[in-house]
Amino acid sequence: MLxxxxxxxxxxxxxxxxxxxxxxxxCSNQETVKTILYHLDQSLxxxxxxxxxxxxxxxxxxxxxxxxxxxxxxxQGLSNKAAGALTRASLQVMKKLCxxxxxxxxxxxxxxxxxxxxxxxxxxxxxxxxxxxRSTGNNTNAILAFLEWAKExxxxxxxxxxxxxxxxxxxxxxxxxxxxxxx
Numbered sequence: 001m002l003x004x005x006x007x008x009x010x011x012x013x014x015x016x017x018x019x020x021x022x023x024x025x026x027c028s029n030q031e032t033v034k035t036i037l038y039h040l041d042q043s044l045x046x047x048x049x050x051x052x053x054x055x056x057x058x059x060x061x062x063x064x065x066x067x068x069x070x071x072x073x074x075x076q077g078l079s080n081k082a083a084g085a086l087t088r089a090s091l092q093v094m095k096k097l098c099x100x101x102x103x104x105x106x107x108x109x110x111x112x113x114x115x116x117x118x119x120x121x122x123x124x125x126x127x128x129x130x131x132x133x134r135s136t137g138n139n140t141n142a143i144l145a146f147l148e149w150a151k152e153x154x155x156x157x158x159x160x161x162x163x164x165x166x167x168x169x170x171x172x173x174x175x176x177x178x179x180x181x182x183x
Contacts (some may be wrong), residue, residue, distance in 0.1 A: 048101070
């Protein structure tokens with residue numbers, strides 16, 4: 001979770017979860033959406049729905065959830081087709097959370113433009129905004145908010161890893177470095 005105030009980014013929380021999907025589960029059905037919702041970490045759900053803040057998260061007026069396009073990992077049994085279906089299921093989950101938090105008195109805007117991509121926005125009467133966007137950008141987009149920190153604390157990643165293709169072990173290395181720093 002990143003909190004941004006006047007272009008200063010604060011990493012408020014990081015974590016991971018076990019996959020609760022069956023290896024042979026069809027990712028394109030509603031059962032996948034239900035499974036993701038059921039096993040969603042409550043702290044993460046709170047961060048995606050609560051504007052007023054908590055003991056972990058600062059109060060905000062705009063909550064933006066970015067769903068990264070997954071790609072297949074054949075050695076883990078995830079085909080490109082299944083990865084696409086899982087990404088779509090994840091988007092459905094995020095839209096449900098957004099709708100639940102916004103309530104019935106919110107305004108909905110769904111956009112899909114070439115320049116800005118796909119977005120799902122709920123605007124509340126208070127002016128607060130919940131936004132879900134789909135990203136197909138480079139893997140390094142996730143760390144741009146704290147690139148200066150990354151240059152200092154993850155030198156092997158910044159110096160030796162190509163920005164166009166980051167394999168699973170490199171992603172794990174970045175995540176573990178961030179996790180060590182936060183904890």
